[in-house]
Each structure stands twice: as C-alpha cells, then as structure tokens.
Amino acid sequence: MSECHDCGSSVSVLPPVGARAKSAPPAVIAIIGPPNSGKSTLFNRLTGLRQKVANFPGVTVEQRTGRVKLANGREAHLIDLPGLYSLAARSEDEQITHDVLKGLRPGIPRPDAIILILDSTNLGRHLLLAAPILAEGLPTLIALNMADDLTGRGGKVDVNALSDQLGAPVALISASRGEGLDAVTAFLNRADARKKPLMELPVLNDIPGCRRWAARAGEGAGYHAPAPAHWTRRLDAVFLHPVAGPLIFILVVIAVFKSVFSAAKPLMDGLNALVVWSGAAIGALLPDSVFRSLLTEGVWGGVGSVVVFLPQILILFLFIGILEDSGYLARAAVIADRTMARVGLQGKSFIPLLSAYGCAVPAIMSTRTIENKRDRIATILIAPFMTCSARLPIYTLIIAAFIPDRPILGAFLTAQVAALIGLYVLGFIAAVATAKLLKSSVLKSTRTPFIMEMPPYRWPTLRGLSLRLIDRAKVFLRRAGTVILGVAVVLWVLGSLPLKDGKPPTVEASIMGHIGHAVEPVIRPLGFNWKIGVGLIASLAAREVIVGTLGTIYGMEPHAEASNVGLQQAIRKDLSFGGAIALLVFFAFAMQCMSTVAVVRRETGGWKWPAIQFAYMTGLAYAGAFLANQLIH
C-alpha cells in the first residue's frame, strides 16, 4: 500500500464554509453514505420541511436538496446524494455521486464540504467508503450514526483516535434520536480543513486492500463491533419461517389491499363531497357566465376529480413507509422474489404492483425502491395494467347494464361478479405477458445479481413517516395543480365551444362532439358510436370521467353514480353486447390516465417511456376491443 492516492494526504485549501463572504452563494454540502446508514434521517433532521425533491438533471435518480440555517444568519444548501457502497461508478447512482463530487454535473455546483454518514454498528464494512470520499480532498465530517444502537449492544469506538487516523473530524451521532448533532451543526458552520492523517489512504481499486485499511482504521480507533441484534434474529425466525413467513406476508398484503380500498373510501367520499360542495358554493357567489362554468366545471371539477385520490395515496404511502422503515419490506421482497422471477422481475417489484390495484400513480412513485433500472422501468410499464379503482365506475356501469345478475355457482358467484373478476384477471394476464415480453427483449436483464441487504428491524418514527407523507402529498398536489389543471381546462374548452347565442352548445354541437364524430370511423369496428368516442376522449384525462360524460351525452343526471338505472337503459339501447364487452376490454388495457402519464414521465426522466407505454397500451386496447366485438357478434 505504498502507492497513495495523491490528494488523500494533502491538506485541503478550501476556506471554511461559514467564513465565506456575504455576497458568495450559499455553501453546498453533500451528504453521502451507504444505503441503510440513516442518510435520509440525518437529512430530514437538519433540513426539516425546508427541502425539495427533484430528479438529477438528465437522469431519473432522485435528488433532494434542503436548506439549513447557519449561526451567522446565512444558509447552507444540503444535497442528499444517492446511497452507495463505493465510488467505483459501476451504477448510475455511483456515477452521479462521482460526477457531483468532481463538479462535473451541469446544474449542480461542486460541493464545498461533505458529510459522510456511516453506520457505527457496521464500521468494518462502512469505513470502506471513507477511502474514496477522503481521497476527494474536500473538508469532510465523518458522522458515525446509530450510536444508540452501538452502545446498546455493547460496542464502542474512540472518535478522537479515528479522527487522528483519518485526518478528518469524526462525530458519533444518532440521527433518529437527534443526539450528537451539535458536532454536525458546528461542522456546517465552519467546515474544518483537513489535517494530515496518520494513515495513508489505500489504493482505491484494490478492494481487499481497502478492506484491510478499513479494518486497521477501526482497530486503531479501538472499535468493538456490537453484539448481533438478537431481536432481528428472533423476528426473522418468524417472518422468514417456512410456514408462518408466507402467512404473515399474505396477511400484510391483504391489510395493504384493504386499506387502499376500504379505509380510504370514507375519506375519499368526504373529500369528494367537500369538492362538490365548495364548487357549488363558489358557483353561487359568481354571476352566471362562461367564466363561472370554466371555474366550477372545468377547473374545480377536473382538479377535484384527481385530488380525491389523495387519501388513498397517503394511506398507501403510510403503509409502505411503515413496512420500509421497520425493515419488513426487505423480508417481503425476499419472500416474493421467486414468484416475481417467473415473469422476469424481482422481489422488489412486488409492493409497487400490489399498490397499483389501488392507483398506478403511487405505485409508480414507489418503484424507487428498485435499484436495478431495467427492472424498475419494466415494473413502471406494467403497473397501469393492474385494475385500479378508477376503472371500477365504468366496469360497474357496463356490467350492471349488460350482464344478467344470474347465479353461476350458488348465491356467491353471480355472472356479474364473475365478469368483474374476469376483468381483474384480464389486466393481470396483460401485465404478466407484457413483463415477459419486455424482459425477454428491450429490457432483458442486465445480469445484475439480486442482492438485497437485510437491515435490522427498527421502530418507524412518527417524524420520519410524517415527513415522507408530506413529501408525497406535495409531489402529487403539484402535479394536480399543473398537468391535470391544464388538461381539465382544455377538455372544458372543447366541450363548451363554439358558443351558441352566448351559451354553451349541446355536447353533439361542441368541438368535442365533432371530434367524437370524426373518430367514429376508427372506433366503429370496436362496436362504439360517436357518443362512446366522446367518452373515450374525455376519459383520456382520467378513466372515471367517462361515466359523467356519458351521463351528460345521454341526458341523464351525471352525479347519480353507477346505480343510475336510466343511464344503464339508455346505453343498453344504444350499444350492442359485443360493443359493451369491447368497451370493458378497452378500459382494461388502455392507459387513459394523464396522472399516470405525467408520473411515468417524471420517474423515467423523459417522454420516451410514457410515449411507448401509451402507444402500446392503446394499441393493445384497440386490438383487444376489436377482437371482443368481432368474436361476440
């Protein structure tokens, strides 16, 4: 180990962070650490709600930045970099961290200092990352996290000795309890220049050498690894038990499923009532005009129809948050892995796909836990095939109108229930077939082995969970306030123009009606008429919109839900049986959800995948509906 990295031993010449001139831009401090080291907990501790989430420019990896108030009234910007095991730039995450540290990533200034956060209960492995980070030569604080766990299990480490060995300040902290954070704030206020370390840095690409270096550093600091976490072993004996494990897994799945479906229902109904009531209240305040119609029907109705999904999304993320923070999600992924592997996916795809039965939007947001990029994109692409709750209004309307309520297997399974189950199965088959297709072609596995770290079980903290929920709510509402708002306004305009004697036209005479007539030749082979065409176009924004649109077109009361017998009868007269089945098949496959398109664009970092996905799903929906209509004639 004579060959030392040249900048590792040199003393940094950068000025202390807080001592910079008032006119200078705020200091940028990067937080780096291996996965499960408590990086995000520390980031949340330091920044609280003063953070924002975005993607790194040009890539899909999430970038979180936050502001911290410094002692002299100035601010520092914190960047939470992706969790990583090394700086070898083998994965996208590592490449980004590497680029950010070198100042090579456009749009992100080179950090002035680094906080390297390591798990103190696992220093032998985590100190490995200290070598390449210290080699960067920037002022670095080494924060040894989970101090409470370390001492609780009988481990110890001499912070000063480690600091001397590595030539950088070292702090023992507990981010979840907020202990030892004074040292971190002190560092933020005055990032210390690096001293000459007692130990030379190892050759970075020699991993066994680096391991020996890390072990020596630990030894020199009197590091005693803590006793194994007995609770984790005991809980694993239950959660990964050959019989009890899968049973608990199924119970958890049912609990998530049920909460997304039924627990969110009263909240969603309440929010919906609030949207309708407030819309009416605003309408009553304004004079009857085009502007009022735009505001109440276009903006309020359109955005409101999406905002009502917020409780569902938050409940889902609360569950996922508890599962993830407690450490159970890793075990669930292990149990689900073999089943998922059959379609070419992996254990980590399981929870997102399950969530997609509630709503594809939070499901796609939760694919962040899948590190393998191709598996993640494959999961995103198949998630909208899962039967989400927005499909239920049209399913129940058409089934009630066309399928007789005849028992098939006793009183429990009627033809109507069987049809609904059939539609769930249809979506599932489409998802599985698409996954197989993708994983055997464009998204063929990258041959990255499935490596899943099993973190020790921990109690999720209220603070961590609530910050996570606020974060997701912000992301969702921002989209509802931009993309959905735009689409809602456009749809309203198409439905309300051209004006006839200063009044909105009938649906048939509106631009929307003309478009419906224009697309009629295209959808005629599916057994649809122009009215269904208008419904399909209106439901491009959100699937459930079609019920209200059909209600308006058929001159029925749109708010009277799917139990509306009048609408059922009107559709039954207007649509053939083949056309009705085709409509169900179309909705099972088509990607009629602007929210999903928007979130896919955001999560994949461009229009390529949402465009492919939209074209593929629409094509499949058209082909499926065509076949259904032709076969059932």
Added chain:
Amino acid sequence: MRCHFARSLNATHCRLRRLKTVSITLTTHAFASIIKSLVQLSVKSERCPKAARTSSLAGLRRGEHGILDRLELPDDQALRLMELGFLPGARIVAAHSAPGGDPRVYRVDGSEFALRRETAALLKLRDPE
C-alpha cells in the same frame, strides 16, 4: 477421493450433524458416524456427483457456515459483492430463506444479504479440510 452424499440423502446427513452439535455426547457421535457410514455404503458411486459436496454458498443450509474461496462472477459483479464483505477468506453463515430456500439470507461480517441461488452457486467455498 471421499465421496459425500447424494442429494436425496443430504437432509438425513444434515439432521444428524445438527443432532451432533446439540448433544455432544460420545454415544451420539458414534451412533451418527455408524449411520453415516451405512448411508455412504448404500449410495452408489455414480449418484455421488461433485455438486453434492458443499462446494458453493448455495449448498449451505441454515446455520451452516463456510469460508469463501473465490467468486466465479464477472468482475464488476464480483467487486460489488466484495465491497459488501464477500471477500475470499471471509466466513459466511447461511441464515433464513424464503420458502423453498431461494433466495437465502447470508451473514457476513456483521451484515446480512439475501442472494438468489443462481448467484450463491457461483460463490465457491474452500474445502473444509
């Protein structure tokens, strides 16, 4: 060449070994070795493939351990595992698994990682002798 057991008899072998560790009495030990040799005799030589010998991580059962010898994986994948502690010479303990034994959790250097059998089979172990 000492031949171990055919796959179908591995379970018996394992149960006996566990029994051995639980009660370290000479009688049990002697009894176990008698059974062991009887079993060995009853197994035909062609039913003793090399794989039956626990030559990789995939052959370890819960609670068993082995010393890693080499990683027969492409460089970048091997390096990733080495960073996590799967270094030649490291002592690796097999822990719980998903139903059916795949993927399985392995304990190395104070951390736990789940690996699929296809990966574990490429992490070769040192001969126990």
